Amino acid sequence: MTDIVFLLLIFFIIISSVVKDPALKLVLPKGVNNVNPVNKVIVVSIDQNLNYAIDEYKTTYDQLSTDLQTQLKNTPKATVSIRGDKNIRYEDVMNIVMMADKLGAKVVLALDGSK
Numbered sequence: 001m002t003d004i005v006f007l008l009l010i011f012f013i014i015i016s017s018v019v020k021d022p023a024l025k026l027v028l029p030k031g032v033n034n035v036n037p038v039n040k041v042i043v044v045s046i047d048q049n050l051n052y053a054i055d056e057y058k059t060t061y062d063q064l065s066t067d068l069q070t071q072l073k074n075t076p077k078a079t080v081s082i083r084g085d086k087n088i089r090y091e092d093v094m095n096i097v098m099m100a101d102k103l104g105a106k107v108v109l110a111l112d113g114s115k
Contacts, residue, residue, distance in 0.1 A: 040078045042071050043110075044096055048085040052096075064096070069103050083110040 045053045052059050059067045080100040084093040100107045
Protein backbone atom coordinates (compact mmCIF):
# COMPACT_ATOMS: atom_id res chain seq x y z
CA MET A 1 0.00 0.00 0.00
CA THR A 2 2.81 2.41 0.81
CA ASP A 3 4.40 1.60 -2.53
CA ILE A 4 1.25 2.71 -4.38
CA VAL A 5 1.09 5.99 -2.43
CA PHE A 6 4.78 6.56 -3.10
CA LEU A 7 4.31 5.92 -6.85
CA LEU A 8 1.31 8.25 -6.96
CA LEU A 9 3.35 10.95 -5.22
CA ILE A 10 6.15 10.61 -7.77
CA PHE A 11 3.62 10.63 -10.63
CA PHE A 12 2.00 13.89 -9.44
CA ILE A 13 5.37 15.55 -8.89
CA ILE A 14 6.44 14.73 -12.44
CA ILE A 15 3.12 15.84 -13.96
CA SER A 16 3.07 19.12 -12.03
CA SER A 17 6.50 20.06 -13.37
CA VAL A 18 5.34 19.42 -16.97
CA VAL A 19 2.14 21.50 -16.78
CA LYS A 20 3.07 25.18 -16.65
CA ASP A 21 1.25 28.49 -16.70
CA PRO A 22 1.86 30.85 -19.62
CA ALA A 23 5.27 32.48 -19.45
CA LEU A 24 3.87 36.00 -19.68
CA LYS A 25 0.53 37.28 -18.53
CA LEU A 26 0.22 40.51 -20.45
CA VAL A 27 -1.80 43.58 -19.61
CA LEU A 28 -1.02 46.13 -22.29
CA PRO A 29 -0.43 49.71 -21.14
CA LYS A 30 -2.48 52.75 -21.92
CA GLY A 31 -0.65 55.38 -23.94
CA VAL A 32 0.37 58.88 -23.02
CA ASN A 33 -0.98 61.62 -25.26
CA ASN A 34 1.41 64.48 -24.47
CA VAL A 35 4.19 63.65 -26.95
CA ASN A 36 4.93 66.21 -29.65
CA PRO A 37 6.07 64.56 -32.89
CA VAL A 38 9.07 66.07 -34.65
CA ASN A 39 8.22 64.71 -38.11
CA LYS A 40 4.89 64.70 -39.87
CA VAL A 41 2.68 61.79 -38.88
CA ILE A 42 0.72 59.85 -41.48
CA VAL A 43 -2.21 58.16 -39.73
CA VAL A 44 -3.44 54.83 -41.10
CA SER A 45 -6.79 53.87 -39.54
CA ILE A 46 -8.53 50.49 -39.58
CA ASP A 47 -12.06 50.14 -38.24
CA GLN A 48 -13.77 46.99 -37.01
CA ASN A 49 -15.23 46.33 -40.50
CA LEU A 50 -11.69 46.45 -41.99
CA ASN A 51 -12.25 49.77 -43.73
CA TYR A 52 -8.96 51.60 -44.25
CA ALA A 53 -8.06 55.28 -44.32
CA ILE A 54 -4.86 57.28 -44.68
CA ASP A 55 -5.31 60.49 -42.73
CA GLU A 56 -8.83 61.54 -43.86
CA TYR A 57 -8.71 59.71 -47.21
CA LYS A 58 -10.57 56.36 -47.37
CA THR A 59 -8.93 53.58 -49.36
CA THR A 60 -9.08 49.82 -49.87
CA TYR A 61 -6.60 47.22 -48.65
CA ASP A 62 -5.48 46.53 -52.23
CA GLN A 63 -4.81 50.22 -52.88
CA LEU A 64 -3.36 50.94 -49.42
CA SER A 65 0.26 50.16 -50.29
CA THR A 66 0.23 52.44 -53.35
CA ASP A 67 -1.50 55.28 -51.50
CA LEU A 68 0.86 54.98 -48.55
CA GLN A 69 3.88 54.98 -50.85
CA THR A 70 2.59 58.18 -52.50
CA GLN A 71 2.13 59.82 -49.08
CA LEU A 72 5.64 58.81 -48.02
CA LYS A 73 7.16 60.23 -51.23
CA ASN A 74 5.37 63.53 -50.62
CA THR A 75 6.49 63.64 -46.99
CA PRO A 76 9.97 62.23 -46.50
CA LYS A 77 10.92 61.12 -42.96
CA ALA A 78 7.26 60.86 -42.00
CA THR A 79 6.18 58.51 -39.23
CA VAL A 80 3.30 56.14 -39.91
CA SER A 81 0.94 55.85 -36.96
CA ILE A 82 -1.39 52.87 -37.15
CA ARG A 83 -4.71 53.21 -35.36
CA GLY A 84 -6.47 49.86 -35.28
CA ASP A 85 -9.84 49.29 -33.69
CA LYS A 86 -9.49 47.15 -30.57
CA ASN A 87 -11.93 44.59 -31.97
CA ILE A 88 -9.90 43.63 -35.06
CA ARG A 89 -7.41 40.79 -35.22
CA TYR A 90 -3.78 41.46 -34.35
CA GLU A 91 -2.83 39.95 -37.72
CA ASP A 92 -4.71 42.69 -39.59
CA VAL A 93 -2.72 45.38 -37.80
CA MET A 94 0.58 43.55 -38.31
CA ASN A 95 -0.09 43.30 -42.06
CA ILE A 96 -0.18 47.10 -42.19
CA VAL A 97 2.93 47.36 -40.00
CA MET A 98 4.85 45.08 -42.36
CA MET A 99 3.53 46.95 -45.40
CA ALA A 100 4.72 50.30 -44.04
CA ASP A 101 8.04 48.80 -42.96
CA LYS A 102 8.67 47.49 -46.48
CA LEU A 103 8.10 51.02 -47.76
CA GLY A 104 10.83 52.25 -45.40
CA ALA A 105 8.61 54.12 -42.96
CA LYS A 106 9.07 54.43 -39.23
CA VAL A 107 5.99 52.75 -37.75
CA VAL A 108 4.28 53.36 -34.41
CA LEU A 109 1.06 51.91 -33.01
CA ALA A 110 -1.46 54.33 -31.59
CA LEU A 111 -2.84 53.66 -28.10
CA ASP A 112 -5.78 54.99 -26.17
CA GLY A 113 -4.59 58.11 -24.34
CA SER A 114 -7.19 57.90 -21.58
CA LYS A 115 -6.40 56.26 -18.29
